[in-house]
Amino acid sequence: MSITPLMPVYPRCGFRPVRGEGAWLISEDGSRALDFAAGIAVNLLGHGHPHLTKAIQDQAATLIHVSNLYGSPQGEAFAQRLVDTTFADTVFFTNSGAEAVECAIKTARAYHQSQGSDRFEIITFKNAFHGRTMATISASNQEKMHKGFMPLLEGFKYVDFDDLEGAKAAIGPKTAAFLVEPIQGEGGVRPASDAFMQGLRALADEHGIMLILDEVQCGVARSGTLYAYEQYGIIPDIMATAKGLGGGFPVGACLATEEAARGMVVGTHGSTYGGNPFAMAACQAVWDVVANEEFLTHVRSTGEKLRSTLEQFIGNYPDLFTGVRGKGLMLGVMMTHETRAFVAHLRDNHGLLLVAAGDNTFRVLPPLNIGDAEIQICMEKLSAGAASYQMPQAA
Numbered sequence: 070m071s072i073t074p075l076m077p078v079y080p081r082c083g084f085r086p087v088r089g090e091g092a093w094l095i096s097e098d099g100s101r102a103l104d105f106a107a108g109i110a111v112n113l114l115g116h117g118h119p120h121l122t123k124a125i126q127d128q129a130a131t132l133i134h135v136s137n138l139y140g141s142p143q144g145e146a147f148a149q150r151l152v153d154t155t156f157a158d159t160v161f162f163t164n165s166g167a168e169a170v171e172c173a174i175k176t177a178r179a180y181h182q183s184q185g186s187d188r189f190e191i192i193t194f195k196n197a198f199h200g201r202t203m204a205t206i207s208a209s210n211q212e213k214m215h216k217g218f219m220p221l222l223e224g225f226k227y228v229d230f231d232d233l234e235g236a237k238a239a240i241g242p243k244t245a246a247f248l249v250e251p252i253q254g255e256g257g258v259r260p261a262s263d264a265f266m267q268g269l270r271a272l273a274d275e276h277g278i279m280l281i282l283d284e285v286q287c288g289v290a291r292s293g294t295l296y297a298y299e300q301y302g303i304i305p306d307i308m309a310t311a312k313g314l315g316g317g318f319p320v321g322a323c324l325a326t327e328e329a330a331r332g333m334v335v336g337t338h339g340s341t342y343g344g345n346p347f348a349m350a351a352c353q354a355v356w357d358v359v360a361n362e363e364f365l366t367h368v369r370s371t372g373e374k375l376r377s378t379l380e381q382f383i384g385n386y387p388d389l390f391t392g393v394r395g396k397g398l399m400l401g402v403m404m405t406h407e408t409r410a411f412v413a414h415l416r417d418n419h420g421l422l423l424v425a426a427g428d429n430t431f432r433v434l435p436p437l438n439i440g441d442a443e444i445q446i447c448m449e450k451l452s453a454g455a456a457s458y459q460m461p462q463a464a
């Protein structure tokens with residue numbers, strides 16, 4: 070096999086988008102697909118949104134990048150906006166989700182170690198996805214991400230997701246933090262129970278350990294609230310956000326309370342690009358659109374509509390589908406078997422883009438500003454796809 074110019078780490082399909090219009094992607098060969106994957110929960114305003122496009126264009130002509138050696142009016146302004154709309158007192162900007170989780174891990178360790186404690190261990194949950202850096206793959210028990218990259222970073226303990234007793238039993242003298250996705254994304258769109266999230270908060274308080282939430286996928290209005298933690302009636306100490314944050318512009322953030330961030334002092338962390346004026350302009354434009362009750366209400370009602378329509382539809386195919394789960398417009402459809410073949414069939418033969426996930430589930434992650442028309446087209450494509458689908462023969 071000869072080497073390709075792109076390092077061949079992705080199992081890329083034959084669909085090759087070159088243009089986007091709202092909830093649609095147009096491929097090199099002119100074919101159109103309804104994009105209910107949204108760049109894996111990234112393009113929350115769809116493609117070519119006028120407000121986001123203009124903000125990026127204007128900022129590109131004004132100032133794209135300056136070093137974090139200088140004062141940042143742009144960073145301060147957007148960080149203040151995050152502080153005003155979340156639990157956080159302070160923010161570190163990154164370029165990706167994995168870096169936001171990395172910063173969260175460092176912040177939790179530094180919280181303890183800056184005051185002379187040697188706590189370092191992070192309790193994480195099985196089938197989690199936290200990114201592809203060494204620390205974030207070490208934070209997941211998924212062996213497919215570890216293979217070939219040993220040894221892992223030490224200091225992670227894996228417990229079953231949504232198992233509060235297991236989490237409690239895993240706490241030891243070296244425990245620094247819990248790290249959890251309130252709604253597992255890659256693991257199969259599995260929302261944690263209220264009791265689990267509230268129980269983790271209580272355990273963290275009782276044992277003096279940090280509660281880190283990974284809201285890289287479920288955050289930024291995706292779940293029907295600005296962040297999913299709001300629906301659990303808890304607040305974290307530290308939280309990672311990214312994906313939708315820049316509406317497609319690569320940017321992430323690690324948010325923390327003043328107390329939790331006390332180890333993150335001058336010289337402890339950094340990023341060359343993190344929070345540059347270009348990224349901040351994209352974030353501001355996204356926040357202009359999503360951070361208000363009217364938009365969040367739209368996400369919730371559209372999510373409910375899509376969910377009930379999906380539930381009705383899957384009832385016609387009990388041999389294929391077993392249920393729908395998720396929150397807001399982060400939905401998962403559970404199948405009776407592995408979902409990749411069905412997702413590929415919808416994409417290749419019916420022009421509908423979805424995302425496969427773990428636990429025999431595929432993800433439905435449309436742009437958040439879709440309306441009834443897009444839901445209807447999605448359902449037409451799904452119905453046609455289910456009717457023409459040949460279930461893979463069991464081996």
Ligand SMILES: *Cc1c(COP(=O)(O)O)cnc(C)c1O
Binds near residue numbers: 283
């Ligand atoms: C995608 C994702 C990440 C990693 O984000 P990258 O931008 O790919 O580094 C981390 N955590 C969760 C929950 C994610 O869905």
